[in-house]
Amino acid sequence: MAEPAGMTDLADILRRLAELGETKSGETTDWRAAPAYVWTGTSGKPVAQIAAPPLALLKGIDRQKAAATENVARLAAGHAAHDMLLWGARGMGKSALVRSAVAAAQEDGAARLALVQAGTDSLDALPALFAELAGQARNFLVFIDDLGFAEGDTHGPRHLRSWLEGGVEARPDNVRLAVTSNRRAIVPREMSEQDDPINPRDAVDDRLALADRFGLSLGFHACSQDEYLAIVAGYAGEHGLDWDESEALEWSKRRGARSGRVAWHYVTELAGRAGQKL
Structure with missing residues (x-):
């Protein structure tokens, strides 16, 4: 005997809900399983090994290396640690230093710290990432490589300031940010800012205010x-x-x-x- 139409519809709805649940469970990230992850915007893709040179091979950046590794070690230990901005010359090891510092900190206990790389195109999804990382029994360094904002973009810088300074979407206590940029101020600056006859420093100070919200700012310069x-x-x-x-x-x-x-x-x-x- 054929099932009544209402029963058939109910069975179909339940089946679809089950499939949806399976899809969502398949995207669930185990944030304690891997040394590093790539944030896709909806979930963390685990990375089995951090590709990074040994710290000893990073030459010509001794001051920056000492500061960054100490800060990452503090984060791994659950101590007070800074958000980091690494800025300056291309090819001088900014992103390599972030990865190497995390790998070195994991030598004393991989379960204490993980690196999470987020693309510059997934900034709007960072609050969702912070929500997943909050309350995890692990510390995380969220890494945004080669960050820059287009002229006139106020949305991105505003959100970044909020994440760094305790806004409603601020990153949780067990998370710190590491950002690399070719510019000290991250956002572009125009010469006209220097020539504005009305409060000429205001525009410049506003641009630099974003960079100043990082507790640790490390400059990289072309090597000799x-x-x-x-x-x-x-x-x-x-x-x-x-x-x-x-x-x-x-x-x-x-x-x-x-x-x-x-x-x-x-x-x-x-x-x-x-x-x-x-």
Whole structure:
């Protein structure tokens, strides 16, 4: 005998609800299972291993390295720690330092701390991430790499200020932010700001106010020739590669910069010639 129409409809609704529940449960993140995650906007994708160079190989940034690793170690231990802004020259190890500092802190207990990378296109979904991380028996460093805001964008900077300074969407006590940017002020600044005859400092101060909300601000600058060669020597020595100083300098000249990234590209070239993986 066929089921009444109402019963059929009810069974179909219950089936769909069950499927929806399975989908949602499949997206549930175990925030204690992995050393790092990538926030997709709705869930955390676990990362089995943090790809980061040993801290000893990060040359030419000793002051920044000491400050960042100490701050991350405090966060891992559950002590007071700062939100961090790492700004300045491209290729000088800003994002590598964040990853390396977390990896080093995890050596004393991986369960204490996890890295969560959030893309710059998922800023609006950060409150949902904070809601998931709040109350977890673990500390988290939420990492936003290469952050910048377009001219005239007030939405993003306003939310970031709220997260940093205890607004209604503020990050929970077990979470700190690490942001890298090529600009000290994160947002773009125009020369006209300096020429405004009415309160000429107001616009500049407002732009810098966002950066000033980070308790720890670390500047990175282009390295000297000696620092560049030291970086090359460190990477080459780590992988047992022979290298030539004059060739290393010529490599940097052709690229118009001396940086840790340029040094790594040169060492990658050496490894390729030697038929070696890195």
